[in-house]
Amino acid sequence: MATEPVLEVADLCAAYGRTPVLRGVDMTIAKGEIVSLIGRNGVGKTTTMRCLIGLLPATSGQIVFLGQSITELPADERARLGIGYIPQGRQVFPRMTVEENIAVSLLASPGKDRRLTDLVYQYFPILKQRRRQSAGTLSGGEQQQLAIGRALVGNPRLMLLDEPSEGIQPSIVDMICEVLKSVRDQLGTTILFVEQNLDTILAISERCYVIDKGAVVAEIGRDRLRTPEVVRHHLLI
Amino acid sequence: MFAEAFSIAFQFADVFAFLILAAAGLAIIFGMMGIINMAHGEFITCGIYVTVIAVQHGVPLPLAQALGAVSAGLVGIALERTIIRHLYHRPLDSILATWGISLMVTQGMLIVLGSSWQGIGTPLGSFKVGDYTFSAYRLVLFGAAVGVLAGLYLIFMRTGYGVMARATMQNAAMAKALGVRTERMYAISFGLGAALAGLCGALYAPTMTLIPTMGITFIIESFVTVVVGGANVLLGTAPAGILLAIVRTALNAWYGQIAGQIGLLITVIIVIRILPEGVSGWLSRRER
Ligand SMILES: Nc1ncnc2c1ncn2[C@@H]1O[C@H](COP(=O)(O)OP(=O)(O)OP(=O)(O)O)[C@@H](O)[C@H]1O
Numbered sequence A: 001m002a003t004e005p006v007l008e009v010a011d012l013c014a015a016y017g018r019t020p021v022l023r024g025v026d027m028t029i030a031k032g033e034i035v036s037l038i039g040r041n042g043v044g045k046t047t048t049m050r051c052l053i054g055l056l057p058a059t060s061g062q063i064v065f066l067g068q069s070i071t072e073l074p075a076d077e078r079a080r081l082g083i084g085y086i087p088q089g090r091q092v093f094p095r096m097t098v099e100e101n102i103a104v105s106l107l108a109s110p111g112k113d114r115r116l117t118d119l120v121y122q123y124f125p126i127l128k129q130r131r132r133q134s135a136g137t138l139s140g141g142e143q144q145q146l147a148i149g150r151a152l153v154g155n156p157r158l159m160l161l162d163e164p165s166e167g168i169q170p171s172i173v174d175m176i177c178e179v180l181k182s183v184r185d186q187l188g189t190t191i192l193f194v195e196q197n198l199d200t201i202l203a204i205s206e207r208c209y210v211i212d213k214g215a216v217v218a219e220i221g222r223d224r225l226r227t228p229e230v231v232r233h234h235l236l237i
Numbered sequence B: 001m002f003a004e005a006f007s008i009a010f011q012f013a014d015v016f017a018f019l020i021l022a023a024a025g026l027a028i029i030f031g032m033m034g035i036i037n038m039a040h041g042e043f044i045t046c047g048i049y050v051t052v053i054a055v056q057h058g059v060p061l062p063l064a065q066a067l068g069a070v071s072a073g074l075v076g077i078a079l080e081r082t083i084i085r086h087l088y089h090r091p092l093d094s095i096l097a098t099w100g101i102s103l104m105v106t107q108g109m110l111i112v113l114g115s116s117w118q119g120i121g122t123p124l125g126s127f128k129v130g131d132y133t134f135s136a137y138r139l140v141l142f143g144a145a146v147g148v149l150a151g152l153y154l155i156f157m158r159t160g161y162g163v164m165a166r167a168t169m170q171n172a173a174m175a176k177a178l179g180v181r182t183e184r185m186y187a188i189s190f191g192l193g194a195a196l197a198g199l200c201g202a203l204y205a206p207t208m209t210l211i212p213t214m215g216i217t218f219i220i221e222s223f224v225t226v227v228v229g230g231a232n233v234l235l236g237t238a239p240a241g242i243l244l245a246i247v248r249t250a251l252n253a254w255y256g257q258i259a260g261q262i263g264l265l266i267t268v269i270i271v272i273r274i275l276p277e278g279v280s281g282w283l284s285r286r287e288r
């Protein structure tokens, strides 16, 4: 496993208006790692992700991506540097087709590598079948696949996924987990994902950060992750 | 009999062209950015003056008209970069700001350009069908309106800009998070809307007497069409144009121009009651 960090987050703080929500998030993620971020409802998981992609400004702290500080960069520049964002609730463009949803991200990326579209259709054959259908009419599971595929065509070095299993049937969740693993294995993509579903956490994460009240309070390493009780304990603190 | 039918169709085409050309630029700026551009009439005026001045300096009319559209577009982009972009999340302030710009421009033009100018005359002459005489240039205007609609369809459905612009319109934060330069999308869209307003002015310049406030001539029709059409240019503007042109042509024919104008306003009131999001809101809800 390479050790060069892809993402280093130091003492990240953020607020909605005057209400502080993040009070010191620290993480370091190495190239090719699959790391999960867990915690109870409302502790700031989504806020952390929005801060990392740049949809919410940091009030203090540092975000370093591939050795470059991105703390002050707007979201579109971060995306073009190689961060793919798959938000909670998927947020596909409802009145555009599957194909167009994917094209948005492809056209916006600096590489514009059209072969990635074929790769996405290989990973998610259902998207190819439905490519002319408007995204708003897809099922939840299909929209999740689209949100992931859409991020993938931007050729990200780091993917941020916010609860990819939320509201999706187990067989599709398994399939998505398999795809994420192959993405990492074939493309070397680093993955950080927020999750509350114990099975998904255990299935693919190699390391895990626990967040509570806006701060990272624990890190669960490879060895302790093999014991589900440890993770379950942290999901319920 | 044929001549009468042709005359009615001709009048319909004439009204339709006026509605579409007057509204297209306003509709794009409203649909893309949620901004009600009170300075729409001044962009039209800009197109008119640039066309007239160019023609008076010997530039051929079609080229002068292209110049009129392009200059309005450039003014639009400049305005977006300096003022409008600070007002995206403040719709009421954007109305006030564009209205202020509109007032300043109108008064400024009165001072600088004087109150009336020599027109440039309508080209292409006229033709006869039965006992009726028609202006051939009106057919050009109808062709231009259809061309604008087709062009907008191609731009928004078939180009990279169009795909990214529609994504920005549907969910700007998400588009930005995927790497779309949303500010640039807004600047281009505002420029495109301004250029279309300029084109409207440029196309109608040969048909009118020139006074600095003539942008007003187009304002009622453009707002009425956008309100009836709703926020989606592709789905809304054309159907709104057809509906309103039918109402107006019929009322004009039976009761005269004033009745046509009143009919438009009554149609708007009825449409707002039945379809608060306009024709395009209704169509896209049915689609889902
Ligand atoms: N737009 C907002 N404005 C104000 N407060 C917000 C906003 N979004 C989230 N919050 C608050 O910030 C806190 C953290 O929210 P966040 O969405 O990050 O939680 P989460 O850990 O992702 O929760 P969940 O597990 O339910 O997705 C919550 O207390 C929430 O109420």
Ligand SMILES: [Mg+2]
Pocket: A045, A046, A047, A088, A162
């Ligand atoms: Mg969340």
